[in-house]
Amino acid sequence: MIQLFHVYKTFGSKNSALIDVSLRVRKGEFVFITGPSGAGKTTLLKIVFCAEKATSGQALVDGRNLNRVSERELALLRRRIGVVFQDFKLLPRRTVFENVALALEIAGLPLSVIRKKVHQTLRYLGLANKEGYYPPQLSGGEQQRVALGRAIINNPLILLADEPTGNLDPDLTMEIMALLREIHVKGTTVVVATHSQELLRDTRRRIVSLSKGRIV
Amino acid sequence: MKITFLRYSIRQAMANIFNNRLVHLIGVGTMAIAFLIFDAFILIFVNLSYWTEERGRLLSMSVYFKEEPDRIVLEDVQRELLGFPGVTIKRFISKDDAMEDLRRQLGDEAGLLDGLKENPLPASLEITFSRDKGGDSIPHQLKRRLERINIVDEVQYSQEWIERFQAIMEALKIVGIVVGGLLFLAALFIITNTIKLTIYSRKDEIEILKLVGATNRFVKIPFLIEGSIQGFLGGSLALILLFVAYMIVVARVDLRIGFASLDFVFLPPECIVLLLVMSSIAGLIGSTISLGRFFRI
Ligand SMILES: Nc1ncnc2c1ncn2[C@@H]1O[C@H](COP(=O)(O)OP(=O)(O)OP(=O)(O)O)[C@@H](O)[C@H]1O
Numbered sequence: 329m330i331q332l333f334h335v336y337k338t339f340g341s342k343n344s345a346l347i348d349v350s351l352r353v354r355k356g357e358f359v360f361i362t363g364p365s366g367a368g369k370t371t372l373l374k375i376v377f378c379a380e381k382a383t384s385g386q387a388l389v390d391g392r393n394l395n396r397v398s399e400r401e402l403a404l405l406r407r408r409i410g411v412v413f414q415d416f417k418l419l420p421r422r423t424v425f426e427n428v429a430l431a432l433e434i435a436g437l438p439l440s441v442i443r444k445k446v447h448q449t450l451r452y453l454g455l456a457n458k459e460g461y462y463p464p465q466l467s468g469g470e471q472q473r474v475a476l477g478r479a480i481i482n483n484p485l486i487l488l489a490d491e492p493t494g495n496l497d498p499d500l501t502m503e504i505m506a507l508l509r510e511i512h513v514k515g516t517t518v519v520v521a522t523h524s525q526e527l528l529r530d531t532r533r534r535i536v537s538l539s540k541g542r543i544v
Numbered sequence: 545m546k547i548t549f550l551r552y553s554i555r556q557a558m559a560n561i562f563n564n565r566l567v568h569l570i571g572v573g574t575m576a577i578a579f580l581i582f583d584a585f586i587l588i589f590v591n592l593s594y595w596t597e598e599r600g601r602l603l604s605m606s607v608y609f610k611e612e613p614d615r616i617v618l619e620d621v622q623r624e625l626l627g628f629p630g631v632t633i634k635r636f637i638s639k640d641d642a643m644e645d646l647r648r649q650l651g652d653e654a655g656l657l658d659g660l661k662e663n664p665l666p667a668s669l670e671i672t673f674s675r676d677k678g679g680d681s682i683p684h685q686l687k688r689r690l691e692r693i694n695i696v697d698e699v700q701y702s703q704e705w706i707e708r709f710q711a712i713m714e715a716l717k718i719v720g721i722v723v724g725g726l727l728f729l730a731a732l733f734i735i736t737n738t739i740k741l742t743i744y745s746r747k748d749e750i751e752i753l754k755l756v757g758a759t760n761r762f763v764k765i766p767f768l769i770e771g772s773i774q775g776f777l778g779g780s781l782a783l784i785l786l787f788v789a790y791m792i793v794v795a796r797v798d799l800r801i802g803f804a805s806l807d808f809v810f811l812p813p814e815c816i817v818l819l820l821v822m823s824s825i826a827g828l829i830g831s832t833i834s835l836g837r838f839f840r841i
């Protein structure tokens with residue numbers, strides 16, 4: 329599903345965020361990417377949904393070479409990748425409802441279907457009573473759940489979650505992890521980036537460790 | 545284009561205008577000023593063309609008599625005149641009438657005329673000649689025919705007048721196209737930059753839309769609708785301002801050029817519609833250009 333071959337990512341002339349990273353994530357896998365702050369976790373995810381282009385090396389997602397996709401192919405590919413950004417990237421001027429509806433709106437679904445699915449998702453995430461709020465009016469944890477809602481609403485092929493529990497208390501963390509498991513069970517390939525050792529303590533899932541841009 | 549998408553785009557455009565109403569208000573105001581200059585030019589151009597055409601079309605001729613004609617002679621001459629297509633007889637001016645006119649024109653200085661022993665002014669017949677109904681050679685023919693009549697001294701009209709008006713008309717057209725085009729480009733430049741500001745202020749939003757899989761079209765179309773609406777509003781405001789200015793000018797200033805008073809008209813309805821369409825298109829072009837620059841970055 330995701331294949332990276334000798335990927336390098338350098339910012340400027342000497343700031344190497346990723347060094348010779350090769351990685352293969354199979355369809356239906358659940359993978360943790362871990363490592364200290366600045367290790368390159370976010371950069372790695374960015375390469376996968378093509379927010380950054382690899383300086384060298386190849387990246388294939390769902391069989392497509394990211395060095396050679398057209399604008400339109402990339403848009404279509406991104407619709408099948410749900411992303412929970414570390415900084416959420418919610419639209420501050422749109423309501424919770426509109427933010428979550430965005431992915432469906434982009435997919436061109438009819439309004440009645442959009443309404444139904446958004447209500448369902450918001451209920452599922454415990455945000456039913458926040459639907460008319462704007463992101464700046466929400467707590468960090470609530471914003472995080474809105475971001476998750478937007479990422480999963482379209483039943484994506486791949487879910488990339490960057491520190492999805494970073495702002496949550498232990499109870500909510502457990503809930504979100506349960507949610508991710510549920511999405512995984514439904515067939516989505518899940519990649520979670522986190523520096524939280526707690527999250528990894530008693531998981532039997534595959535863990536990819538990054539350190540200073542290299543896989544260790 | 546799907547109906548859902550169109551509805552989404554219009555809703556987003558409206559929401560954007562509402563959410564950024566201050567920026568938009570400033571933008572619309574800026575555009576209105578740019579359009580106002582353009583519209584004012586069009587208004588002046590329309591009136592100039594209208595006046596020039598009017599003057600050029602109706603040619604005045606004066607038939608001067610050697611002496612005061614009696615009724616029979618006058619009727620003969622008039623009959624002769626009416627034989628020509630397009631000729632209208634305005635009035636007969638007797639020697640006394642001519643003197644009267646002159647006194648009126650001199651006003652306070654009319655006393656100068658008191659010293660005259662006899663009236664030196666000739667009697668004349670004023671006619672107009674519509675050039676719609678005849679070619680250029682007709683005034684010339686008419687002049688020759690009339691001057692053969694014994695009692696007629698001279699027939700005056702200005703051939704130069706006609707030629708000058710035609711030349712002015714041509715020049716006016718060229719100047720109109722060049723100046724109008726330049727003003728429109730200037731307006732477009734201002735509009736493009738105004739819209740660019742609103743787009744730059746939403747750079748993050750565009751980036752996020754793209755990251756969650758929006759195509760360029762999906763991102764752009766609400767902006768294009770927004771730009772067109774902005775252009776339309778700016779254009780409307782400009783026309784309203786122009787109309788107010790027009791009313792003030794018409795109320796205050798008595799427009800007289802030479803001795804003919806001229807009507808100063810407002811833009812005809814089809815011209816107003818055209819200008820509004822042009823403003824909207826300018827908004828559309830402006831947002832296309834600014835988006836183009838943006839998406840290349
Ligand atoms: N846009 C950028 N420009 C320059 N340097 C960057 C950029 N993005 C990331 N970097 C650098 O790349 C390195 C890896 O950053 P990255 O965000 O991938 O770390 P991370 O593992 O996600 O850290 P954290 O756990 O704090 O989120 C850092 O040294 C960072 O300074």
Ligand SMILES: [Mg+2]
Pocket residue numbers: 369370371414490
């Ligand atoms: Mg990070």
